[in-house]
Amino acid sequence: MIYVLVCIYALLLGSFYNVVGLRVPLKKSIVKPRSACPYCNHTLTAIELIPVFSYLIQKGKCRQCQGRISPLYPFMEFLTAFLAVLAYYELGWQGELLVAWTLISLLMIITVSDLKYMVIPDKILLVFFVLLSIERIFFPLQPWWDSLVGAGLGFTLLLLIAVVSKGGMGGGDIKLYGVIGLVLGLQATILSFMIATFLGAVIGILALASGKIQKGQPIPFGPFIVAGTLISYFYHEEIISFYLSLFY
Numbered sequence: 001m002i003y004v005l006v007c008i009y010a011l012l013l014g015s016f017y018n019v020v021g022l023r024v025p026l027k028k029s030i031v032k033p034r035s036a037c038p039y040c041n042h043t044l045t046a047i048e049l050i051p052v053f054s055y056l057i058q059k060g061k062c063r064q065c066q067g068r069i070s071p072l073y074p075f076m077e078f079l080t081a082f083l084a085v086l087a088y089y090e091l092g093w094q095g096e097l098l099v100a101w102t103l104i105s106l107l108m109i110i111t112v113s114d115l116k117y118m119v120i121p122d123k124i125l126l127v128f129f130v131l132l133s134i135e136r137i138f139f140p141l142q143p144w145w146d147s148l149v150g151a152g153l154g155f156t157l158l159l160l161i162a163v164v165s166k167g168g169m170g171g172g173d174i175k176l177y178g179v180i181g182l183v184l185g186l187q188a189t190i191l192s193f194m195i196a197t198f199l200g201a202v203i204g205i206l207a208l209a210s211g212k213i214q215k216g217q218p219i220p221f222g223p224f225i226v227a228g229t230l231i232s233y234f235y236h237e238e239i240i241s242f243y244l245s246l247f248y
Contacts, residue, residue, distance in 0.1 A: 006088050007081045011051035014080030014108060018073050021112025025119045039067035051077040072115065080108050083230065090234055095139035102131055103183050103233065107226040110176060114222030120172025129179050136182060146185035154181025154189045173221050180229050188236040196221070196228030 020030050035044045042064035048054050055074040062069060087100035106128040110120045136147050155178030162169035181189040200221055207213045232239070 003085055003088065006085050010081040010084035011077050013084075013105065014077035015049065015051045015073075017080060017105065017108045018076050018112055020124070021076075021109045022116060024109075024121045024123055025113050025117045037062040037064060037067060040065035051081075072112065076108055076112055080104065083108075086234070095135075099132065099135045099139055099183060100233070102128065102135060103180075103229075106132075106179070107229060110172075111223050111226050114172070114220040118170075118218065118220050120170070120176055120222055122172075122175065125172070125175050125179055129182070132179060132183055141185045147182050150181035150183075150185040150189040151178050152181065153186060154178050154184075154193075157193060170221065173225060176222070176225060180225070184229070184233060184236075187240065188232045191236050191239060192225070192228040192232035194228070195231055196224040199227055200224040 016030075019035065023030050033043075035049065036042060037044065039062060042062060048058070048063060050057075052074045055069060055071075058069070060069050060071065061067065083104045084101060087097060087104060091097045091100055106124070109124055113119055113121060113124070141147050141150075155174060158169050158174040158177045162171075162174060177189070177193070180192065184192060200219075203224070204213075204219060207219070208215065213219060
C-alpha cells in the first residue's frame, strides 16, 4: 500500500515537474495559466491531466484538435514515480529518503528544461541548493565535510573542463554539479561524472553515426548527468567495491 501511495503522489509531482521545467526557462508562472494544448490552446480538463493515463487513453493526441502530445510528458511522470518508489525501496523510512526525493525532484525538472531548451535555470538550482544544504545539515554524510568537498570538486571539475574546452560545458552543468556534489560527496561525485561522460560519449557516437546529429552540433549533457548521478547515488558503494575486486 505504501508503494502505491508513493507512486501516485510521485506521478502527480512528475506532472508538476513537467510544468516547472517547461515554464521557468521562459520566465512564466508555474501556477497560471492552466495547462493548455500548445496547438489549439484548449485548456486541459481534469480528465486530461491524469499523469500517464490521460496520454494513453487519448493515444497521445489532444482531444480537441488531435494534435500530437509530446511523449516527454508521460515519460517524465513515469520516471519520477519509478525513481521515488526505488528510493523508498533502497532507503526505507529514514532521513536520507527526503534527500533522495529532493534530489530526484531537481533532476527531473532540469531534465525537462535541458531536453526542451538546452538550459538549466539558475532559479531552479538556487532553490534546490538551499533545500539540499538544509537537508544535509540534518542528514549529513559521514564524514560531514564530504558534502563540502563533493560540492567543491563537482563545480571545479566542470569549470576546468569548460575553460579547457573553451565553452564545451554549459554554465548550468557546472553549477548543477556543485549541487550534486553536495548530495553525493567526493567518491560518488567522481563516479557520477565518469558514468555521465561515458554515457554521453556512447550516445553521442551512436547519434553521429546514425545521422541524427551533425558533427559539432551541441547535445544536452544534463540527461547524462542525471543518469550518472542517480546510478552513483544509489549504487556507488557496490560499483566501487566491484571495481576494486577486479584488482584484489
